[in-house]
Amino acid sequence: MTEIKRKGARSTKDIPTDILVQLNRGEIETANLVEWLAVDQRLLLENLLVEHQRADYLKPILFKIDQLKKQTVNTINEAIGTGLFEQAIQNNDKEFLAIISKHSADLVRCWATYTIGRNEKLNITEMLKQIQSFSADKHFGVREINWLAVRAKIAQNLTKSIDILSAWTSNQNENIRRFTTEATRPRGVWCEHIEELKQTPELALSILEPLKSDTSKYVQDSVGNWLNDASKTQPEFVQKLCQCWEKGSGTKETKYIIKKALRTINKE
Structure with missing residues (x-):
């Protein structure tokens, strides 16, 4: 049976009650950004942990959220993902890491990306290898969070990361190709800048x-x-x-990229 794709509500108040309940239970994926922002991550976390008999993981993770100086969707997402990783490591719970990595709820898979990004035992090659499947995720939210989860490690290992990601640019999956540039943007969005690329962009x-x-x-x-x-x-x-590029590649695709690339320069 083919799953019917929902459009999603245009505002939080328009999300049907039954849909919000299903989202907070992790039974369905968010259909758009409005729904993604509306999910109660604390409630989703509790429902997830109770369902999988890991309720004892809840209290320390909620404490981690409460300690956040600024609570946003992204900071809470990171706190939960990091907290789940810490609990899984303390309890040698590889099974649970596998569960959340393949979970049907997109926000749970978002949390799973931090179990890779916060794993200090992984070198940059291993980390990027593990994160690649998340970069190909069908859900926009997972694709955005997954590069955020590993960006710091990429910045710390820039030369090796660029070498690895260069090979990804020929991947048939457009989401994986997009990861290569989104994860290395010099200024980025919702994240720390990569100073080395701001000053020497030719490295990329x-x-x-x-x-x-x-x-x-x-x-x-x-x-x-x-x-x-x-x-x-x-x-x-x-x-x-x-x-x-304009001289060597006259395609409409290149022209579109150039126009977007020069928009700040052309405003001056």
């Missing part, structure tokens, strides 16, 4: 070049945003690269 050319004519608009937007980030600190690099 092995990622950018293969994507300059990518057929996916999803990827094109990310490449354009990457270069727009770089233009705020190294405008000459971005201008010269765009000029080179």
Whole structure:
């Protein structure tokens, strides 16, 4: 039986009560950003832990949330994911890590990405290998959180990360290709900047070049945003690269990326 794709409500108040109940139980995925923001992550966590007989994990994770200086969807998401990883490690609970990694609820899979990103035993090669399947997730929320979960480790191991991610640019899955630029954006969104790429964006050319004519608009937007980030600190690099691309690749895809890349420069 084919699953019917829901459109989702346009505002929180319009989410049907039965849908919100199912979301908070982890029985269905969120259909859009409105639903994603409306989920009560504490309640979802409690329901998840009770269902899988791990209720004793709840109190220390809720304490971690309460200690947050700023409670947002993303900070709570990170606190829960980190807390679940800590509890699983303390209890040698690999089974539970596997459960949340394959869970039907997108927010639970979001938490699972932090069990990879916070695992200090993984080197950057192992971490990126494990996170790749999440970068291909069908749900937008998981795809956004998954690069956030490993970005700090990427920044700490930039040369090796770029070397690995460069190979991903030829992957058939557009979501995996998009991860390569989104995870390394110099300025990024909701995250710390990568100073090395702000000052020397040419370090990422092995990622950018293969994507300059990518057929996916999803990827094109990310490449354009990457270069727009770089233009705020190294405008000459971005201008010269765009000029080179314009001469060497006259495709509509490249032209679209260039327009997006130069939007800040062209405003000045």
